[in-house]
Amino acid sequence: MTIDAEARRVRTRAVIAAAGLSLVLVVAIVLGSxxxxDFDSALIPYTVATVFLTFGVAYRYLVWISAPAARRMFRKGLGTVFSWRNFRRAPTALPRMAATYLGFQRFLGARSHARWIAHQAMFWGCLLAVAITFPLTWGWFTFTGSSATGPGYEMRVWGFKVLGFSSSSLFGWAMYHGLDLAAVLVIGGVGFFLWRRTRDRAATTGQRFGYDFLPLLALLTISVTGLLLTFSEICLHGGGYQFLAVVHMISVVFTLVYLPFGKFFHIVQRPAAVGMQLFKHSAVTGAAATVGGATPGGSSAESGPLFPCRRCGEPIDTAPFVENLRGTMRDLRLDFDEWAEYCPRCKRVLRGGAYLQHVKRGF
Structure with missing residues (x-):
């Protein structure tokens, strides 16, 4: 099978799977509302955008994991996540890594504490907004008055009462202003990154408007117009509310449609990193458990779980990870997979020596 035929086959299967998943969401919306x-017809544009978002995310994700490198890493990570042996060896490893790489993203803190704080504000703000907006848009959540008079309200999920609260209480205020709190968090994070992309030379060097600036501007527009809707309702008695509602709706729909095909797609890719980190962790703990004995391949594990560079002996990564990288390079028909067994410094030295011997000395 040619490369073009294989690519067409992958895209066709991705379209079918994405369409099926979108249909499942539509059925879930009908049943859940x-x-x-319980479905509000005024929210139809948002609902259509979420269905398209589901299709776009599923399509691009399936195409992404069909590439040799992503497919091999995805299978390794998924196999490690569902490995009973790894769970018995380290039952808390998966929750800890999910909290580290998905929730608190500690790897960003090693680069800059300010960037970490800004990223956390954006992350939790967007997560809060999605947790509130999507179920409301689909008609899964409803808020109804518990009586004809008084401030009591009931929150229902799929028609079942979950809790009751007073709209005049602090909890009630937080329930009805959750999106405003999310907007404040997002504006803080977006403001920092916009400032950084206009001031930091390292950030401005390779940035592109459509890839780097547009997502931030979209989030800023959503957040600002959302806060202005609340401002219009409370301080202006509804003045300009309809115009702001249209602008807010357009910005949200555009962002949801753009998400699968822009920079925001890394949000969907990030969970796969948990599987790969768990794959590395299991390789380290598995090799550490065999120290003093013999590994399955018969070699002593006293050298440690990390694979040493063939030239200088410095550790590169875990041995399973290096072998996985070599396998990916063979899948891509790259006939120099043995270079994966050299550290970056030795690769540069070897390339420089080859250039000196075969190119420069020829003049």
């Missing part, structure tokens, strides 16, 4: 009885 009790046959559309």
């Amino acid at each position: 009790r046959g559309l009885r």
Whole structure:
């Protein structure tokens, strides 16, 4: 099978799977809103955008993991996540890595504490907004008055009462202003990154408007117009509310449609990193458990779980990870997979020596 034919086959399967997943979401919306009885027709544009978002994310994700490198890493990570042996050896490893790489993203803190704080503000702000907006848009959450008079309200999920609260209480205020709190967090994070992309030379060197600036501007527009809707309702008695609602809706729909095909797609890719980190962790703990004995391959594990560079002996990465990289290079028909067994410094030295011997000395 030619490369073009294989690519067409992958895209076709991705389209079919993404369409099926989108159809499942539509059915879930109908059932979760009790046959559309709890569905607000004014939110149809948002709902259509979420269905398209589901299609786009599923399509691009399936195409992404069909590439040799991503497919091999995805299978290794997924196999490690569902490995009973790894769970018995380190039952808390998966929750800890999910919290580290998905929740608190500690790897960003090693680069800059300010960037970490800004990223956390954006992350948790967006997560809060999605957790509130999507179920409300689909008609899964409803808020109804518990009586004809008084501030009591009931929150229902799929038609079932979950809790009751007073709209005049602090909890009630937080429930009805959750999106405003999310907007404040997002504006803080976006403001920092916009400032950085206009001031930091390292950030401005390779940035592109459509890839780097546009996502931030979209989030800023959503957040600002969302806060202005609340401002219009409370301070202006609804003045300009309809115009702001249209602008807010357009910005949200655009962002949801753009997400699968822009920089925001890394949000969907990030969970796969948990599997790869767990794959590395299991290789380290597995090799450490055999120290003093013999590994399955028969070689002593006293040298440690990391694979040493063939030239200088410095550790590169875990041995399974290096072998996985070599396998990916062979899948891509790259006939120099043995270079994966050299550290970056030795690769530069060897390339420089080859250039000196075969190119410069020829003049």
